[in-house]
Amino acid sequence: MITQTHINIHVLAFGQIVDIIGQSTINYQTPNTLSAFKKRIENDYPLLSKISYRIAINKKLALEDTAIIEADELALLPPFSGG
Amino acid sequence: MAIxxxxxERQIILPNFxxxxxxxxxxxKILVVGAGGLGCPTLLYLAAAGIGQIGIIDFDTVAESNLHRQILYTSKDIGSNKAIVAGEKITMAYPDCLVKTYAEKLDEKNASLIFTNYDLILDGCDNFETRYLIDEVCKQQNIPWIYASVSRFEGQxxxxxxxxxxxIKAYYTNLFADKLSNESVLNCAETxxxxxxxxxxxxxxxLEAIKVLSQIGQPLANILLTFNGxxxxxxxxxIV
Structure with missing residues (x-):
């Protein structure tokens, strides 16, 4: 059986995602791929799955599923519409 | 044109300017799409900075709930078209700046015709439909554009x-490829x-407009900046 590695990362929330998560930064334990992180955080905070947002890993927008490593910084960026 | x-003087004596x-x-020649919360300060500061020609497009009228942030307008302007009022006030304060106003909604029919007259577009709109249209027409006509948007205490x-x-060039569709609808995100009226x-x-x-037009510094090309007030x-x- 393949065991999934769990790592500790920093999550930054922006816009309405701060309301969903309850704070603007959290330390978070996650499996070590972006897709597994997304699945886990949307399971922990179900409202996230109902909104649009992009994820940046260490200040670069993630284009596809990728590995994440210990102490990575993941930002959850929703669109803003106000002008 | 003689400067x-x-x-x-105070900006001409700057190093690198x-x-x-x-x-x-x-x-x-710049076009400001939307003369609201973002459009008011960009219009005032860019006209003051010495931009030669400014276009202003907005179909909306001034409402009392706009006045705490849309600083070009006063109570007397309530009910008047924002582009027209903004154009009059900018012309009065900065007569060297040639202002053209469009009291209409930017749409697929007029966007190409209007954009072709400008070097740079500034997005001061409050909806995704207009933002995707700006992105598309600027791509077709190879015009750079400056995106901004606000929510509560934050801005992008x-x-x-x-x-x-x-x-490398980035587009708004690189940020949010799926066509977002206004229903999916809360706007200023709601939040x-x-x-x-x-x-x-x-x-x-x-500031980004001045950097792009005068070719100084490092504009936010391919970079999304978020500010938390x-x-x-x-x-x-x-972005890419």
């Missing part, structure tokens, strides 16, 4: 369709916005 040295850059601003700014140091916030973000947008944090991320 009024006295008027712009001079008469050549001031002349570039004087020759520039970026420069699209302008090559970064590596020659509220601190009046000063679009003032700050609109001025960041004006509550904790003064700035977060930047590379």
């Amino acid at each position: 009024n040295w006295k008027r712009y 001079g008469l050549v850059q001031q002349e570039k601003l004087a020759k520039a 700014v970026s420069v699209f369709n302008l090559p970064d140091a590596n020659g 509220g916005v601190l009046g000063v916030l679009p003032g700050i973000i609109g001025n960041m947008q004006a 509550l904790n003064n944090q700035i977060y930047t991320t590379q």
Whole structure:
């Protein structure tokens, strides 16, 4: 059986995602791929799955599923519409 | 066109800025889409900075709930078209700036015809439909555009369709490829916005416009900047 590695990362929330998560930064334990992180955080905070947002890993927008490593910084960026 | 040295002396004497850059601003033609919370400060500061020609497009009328942040307007302007009022006030304050107003909604029919007259577009709109249209028409016509948007105490700014140091251009569709609808995201009317916030973000947008037009510094090409007014944090991320 393949065991999934769990790592500790920093999550930054922006816009309405701060309301969903309850704070603007959290330390978070996650499996070590972006897709597994997304699945886990949307399971922990179900409202996230109902909104649009992009994820940046260490200040670069993630284009596809990728590995994440210990102490990575993941930002959850929703669109803003106000002008 | 002769530059009024006295008027712009304080920015002409800046290191890395001079008469050549001031002349570039004087020759520039910019279009501000939306004369609201973002449009008011960008219009005021860019006209004051010496931009030669400014277009203003907005179909909306001034409402009392706009006045805490849309600083070009007063109670007397309630009910009047924003583009027309903004145009009159900018012309009165900065007579050297040639202003053209469009009291209409930007749509697929008029966007190409209007955009072709301008070097740079500033997005001060409040909806995704218009933003995707700006993105598309600017791509077709190869015009750079400056995105900004606000929500509560936060704002986003970026420069699209302008090559970064590596020659890579980003578009709004690189940020949010799926066509977002206004229903999917809360707007100012629903979430509220601190009046000063679009003032700050609109001025960041004006600064980017000056950098792009005068070719100084490093514009936010291919970079999304997020500013949080509550904790003064700035977060930047590379888009592509």
